[in-house]
Amino acid sequence: MSRITEHYQRARKSLAGGVSASTRVNRALGHPMYFSRAAGCQVWDFDGRDYYDLCCSHGATLLGHGDERITRAVHEAIAAGAACSYENETHAELAELLCDSIPAFERVRFTGSGTEATMHTIRLARAFTGRTKLLKIEGHFHGYHDQVMFAIGSPPSPLTAESAPGTWPASSGMPAELVEQLVVVPFNRTDLLAEALAKYGDELAAVICEPVFYNAGCILPSREFIRVMREETRRRGVLLIFDEVQSAFRMGPGGAQAHLGITPDLCTVGKAVGGTYPLSVFGGRADIMARLQPEGDCQHSGTYNGHPVVVAAALAALKAYLEPGFYEHVFAIADRLYTGINDVFDRYELPGRAIGLGARFGIYFGIDDQPQDFRDTLQHSRTLMLQFIRAAIEHGVYLHDYGGGACHHGFCAAMTTADVDQTLDRLAAAVQSM
Numbered sequence: 001m002s003r004i005t006e007h008y009q010r011a012r013k014s015l016a017g018g019v020s021a022s023t024r025v026n027r028a029l030g031h032p033m034y035f036s037r038a039a040g041c042q043v044w045d046f047d048g049r050d051y052y053d054l055c056c057s058h059g060a061t062l063l064g065h066g067d068e069r070i071t072r073a074v075h076e077a078i079a080a081g082a083a084c085s086y087e088n089e090t091h092a093e094l095a096e097l098l099c100d101s102i103p104a105f106e107r108v109r110f111t112g113s114g115t116e117a118t119m120h121t122i123r124l125a126r127a128f129t130g131r132t133k134l135l136k137i138e139g140h141f142h143g144y145h146d147q148v149m150f151a152i153g154s155p156p157s158p159l160t161a162e163s164a165p166g167t168w169p170a171s172s173g174m175p176a177e178l179v180e181q182l183v184v185v186p187f188n189r190t191d192l193l194a195e196a197l198a199k200y201g202d203e204l205a206a207v208i209c210e211p212v213f214y215n216a217g218c219i220l221p222s223r224e225f226i227r228v229m230r231e232e233t234r235r236r237g238v239l240l241i242f243d244e245v246q247s248a249f250r251m252g253p254g255g256a257q258a259h260l261g262i263t264p265d266l267c268t269v270g271k272a273v274g275g276t277y278p279l280s281v282f283g284g285r286a287d288i289m290a291r292l293q294p295e296g297d298c299q300h301s302g303t304y305n306g307h308p309v310v311v312a313a314a315l316a317a318l319k320a321y322l323e324p325g326f327y328e329h330v331f332a333i334a335d336r337l338y339t340g341i342n343d344v345f346d347r348y349e350l351p352g353r354a355i356g357l358g359a360r361f362g363i364y365f366g367i368d369d370q371p372q373d374f375r376d377t378l379q380h381s382r383t384l385m386l387q388f389i390r391a392a393i394e395h396g397v398y399l400h401d402y403g404g405g406a407c408h409h410g411f412c413a414a415m416t417t418a419d420v421d422q423t424l425d426r427l428a429a430a431v432q433s434m
């Protein structure tokens, strides 16, 4: 029995399903991967085998594993006592940096996870507008709370271009009544979005979307779709929420909203913002954020919100993202990596295509055109993708399959051009072995 199997069997006796979170199981392998050590852009398994990490903590690691600046800041916060549930001077410093970076942020609040951030943002939008309904985009992922776990992952029956927008629950235990509060529209279908806003505009508290749809690989909104979304929500008093838990800091310090030139009313950021430590943030227009207690009547709290160790990590991470040349490096690595992966696919005639923006990307198999929405990604070959992921891991490149359709992958800024070339050599050997 391998050490992985042995450990997984042991873990299953005390941890439900053998894991701390359901998506820790890499569906391509049927078990979680165990990494005992991580440094820069690499991770090492139980047996000391190294892998180039193209998962990067599901997106939480953007600088690199064990980044010295973050480690130092964390050590200092621990040495200062790490008392949580009190305010200190670092909270406002981080809030100021965030408000200076992300266009939508006039005021912010800290939470522990992206799930909490979207949950509180939706509650706040409902409190502010006095309305209940929420419009979400088919396939867009906003975390694990009951309001948003619909129309994500694998649909129960095939969706075609003609199917009505899906509202399937992505978990058991979801109250069926919640569907009545949801309006679902496919991504990049401006006609259906305009129609839904015209029909439900008076009842909608908010529209929530991933401004770059990284959870299905990497799909950008059309200019028309995002423009209509912004203009029509504003016209109808519907709040626009960008969920930038995955996209923030990926392609620039202002997130996808700065890249697209569209400012939402409210926004969530997570993952990279904490520099691999558990911090997420929500925020937006000052008049809306003023509805939060103690100024207003909408509750948001949590013992660990703004934990000093996590805030110290985030401050160090943000300062590093703001250093001159940081995003030039990210884009240079992105270009070399994505072009290189596509060259490997072409060389060995594997019908795959890497598409990315900044430090995050998708790989689609067996589809000719660039996907425009969630439905297109359901056409890609999961069988080929799983074979590719298994071969890549076998050859020392770690990719994660979350289950469902297309996957998202990413790299961290610790990657050098030499690391990219090594990664590509390993991927070439992997593809050749398939």
Ligand code: PLP
Binding pocket: 058, 112, 113, 114, 115, 116, 118, 141, 142, 143, 144, 210, 215, 243, 244, 245, 246, 247, 270, 271, 280
């Ligand atoms: N929103 C988006 C866009 C995400 O990608 C994720 C996580 O992948 C979440 C929300 C949930 O974040 P968390 O896993 O920190 O709860």
